[in-house]
Amino acid sequence: MRNEHRGRGFGRPGGWQQADLPDPADVPDWFAGRLPSDWFTGSAVIEIDRDEIVVIGELPIPQPEKPADSEPEADAADKVPNATKEGAIARFRESTRSARMQIANEAQQRYGRSVAWGVSVDGQRYLFTHLAVPVMTRLRQPERKVLDTLVDSGVARSRADALAWTVKLAGKHAEAWLEELRGAMRKVDDLRSEGPKGL
Known part of the structure; x- marks a missing residue:
């Protein structure tokens, strides 16, 4: 006899318990094609759960201007002040705001999840507004x-x-x-x- 309540018992009905949500399998591919190529160095890291898609891209490490007669340093990246990194993050956040909102709206329509943004600079992650569920x-x-x-x-x-x-x-x-x-x-x-x- 067929079990009329199949899928309602203990376990993971529909996988990820989200049978009513669009399949997120191609999210990384979609963002790879949709994100402007000059935003990040390399591919963005995409993290997905049933509520949210988080997009984190690596920003280039800003190099402060140096006097012409200064000696080159081997570890210049280690010498970049935190304020310079924070300025680069603020510049990216403000200059890309409208485009990020448009991309987020498109992704939400396609995948049924909110989109949050963040950046990585010199190995440190900085998340912008994201869900606390x-x-x-x-x-x-x-x-x-x-x-x-x-x-x-x-x-x-x-x-x-x-x-x-x-x-x-x-x-x-x-x-x-x-x-x-x-x-x-x-x-x-x-x-x-x-x-x-x-x-």
Whole structure:
């Protein structure tokens, strides 16, 4: 007998739990064709989840003007003042604002997700406005005690901050495992899409 409730049980119905969202598989290719070629050095890094697409591009390291009689330095990039980098970021952010808004609108229509922007300068990332999505959860006393300890010790201002802090910490220390898990989920989704239809 066919299971009339198929796909409603425990697990990942529709892969990524987002069957109603457009497939984001070609997001990097779309942005590669849509972004102006003179914005970044190299290809932009694209990060995607079910809520948001984050586009991060590498800006060239600004080189301050030097007197003609000064000696060349081997590590000139290391000597660039933070203020110079901040100025380059501000210039990029303001000069590209209208174009970024247009691209973001097009991407949101195509993929059903908000678009956030950021840049990388000299190995440091700077994100512009991006989503902070509330996530509701129920915790038993042992888990609440962990959060309360972080609040009471001053590590976090609230339980919400403490939960965000622990998620960041877990992600940082388990990134290799999480990436392996994401790869396995993609394989499952590929196999599911290749399976027989109409079952």
